[in-house]
Amino acid sequence: MKNTFFCVLSAAALLPAFAVADAPKTAHPDLSGIWSYAIDLPPGAIKKQANGSVTVQKVNRGAMVATASIKGALPSTPAPSYKPELQAKVKDLFDHESKTDEVFYCGKPGVPRIGPPRKIVQTAGEIVFFYEDISGDPYRIIPTDGRPHRADADPTYYGDSVAHWDGNTLVVDVTNFVEDTWFGENGYFHSDAMHVTERLWRDGENLIYQVTVDDPKVLTAPWTMAPRVVKPSTEPLEESPRCVEADANRLVNNDHHGQR
């Protein structure tokens, strides 16, 4: 009886130690949560008239390019620097974007064009990004436990990701992309050597998302984009409706607007 009581006490004394062992060794910022829809929507509003009342509801646009300086952000430039012999190709792709851009035809934007995630679930060894996109709703399961990139994976639109913490910033290293995507709207094509670094950190209640693209086969230097400020959201994620492109055959010229 006495021994049994002692054993129970010992087990109880060990419980806090187990709990500590299960927790992450270092306290990192928690990026978990639902974040604003990352795709820039048209501004404007809907004017509804019903039963004699009129309401105007403006669209809530949530993930914007930072207009003020952001603490912790890397210096950015407006455009990537392509090798001189490739600049005409970039211009030609962009000039004919409504014919040359897969995203125009509901294609997957890939990383980094898909932008910041709509939801993040952070655990001790992995961080999971969820997205809502008009091409579908991809997810990315990203190891944060020091694993290297997979050696056996085929190239994909969203690449192969591993991440680590640099202070309070999550640094996601992404490689192994298909060559079909653009990394930006202006005909920014890339090669199989594209290497994307995403940096995510908290700025108060907001999430900051900044991307650097390197591709030594097509660029003269890595390109760091302006950071984007993503506000927290309470809107639950929803399955995106199917995407069916129906306009291309009605276009009478090459005019187009920027896509994501």
Added chain:
Amino acid sequence: MGHRFGRILTAFALVLAAGSLWAHHSPSAEFDMTKRFTLVGTLTRVDWMNPHIVVNIDAKSEGGKVENWRLESNPPSWFRRVGVSRAEIARGIGQVVTVEAVRAKDGSLYGYMQKLTLADGTSWELVSGTEK
């Protein structure tokens, strides 16, 4: 990083002083922005799809023949974020409704919907959001 629904609005703002219109292509490349027209007919289907929602209207031509019009509008994610669900619009299926739109330049029975009014007078109109 650019965005799918981004810069088009500047073009729309220039073309349409009042009202907002979105497409993932230049609007003037597809629609005659100067000719807003009104269509009265039966709402037969509401396709809540990307990159544009599409409503289907059976309307009689001047000669009395029933024509199937398809009118696209802003993306479903846009309507969601101004608080309009598919169900609100789809309750008008089977009703005679009124649509204001701009027509496709290729002459097909296709347009970009600016305003939809159901039989009970409930209406939704794309506006800039700056008007009083």
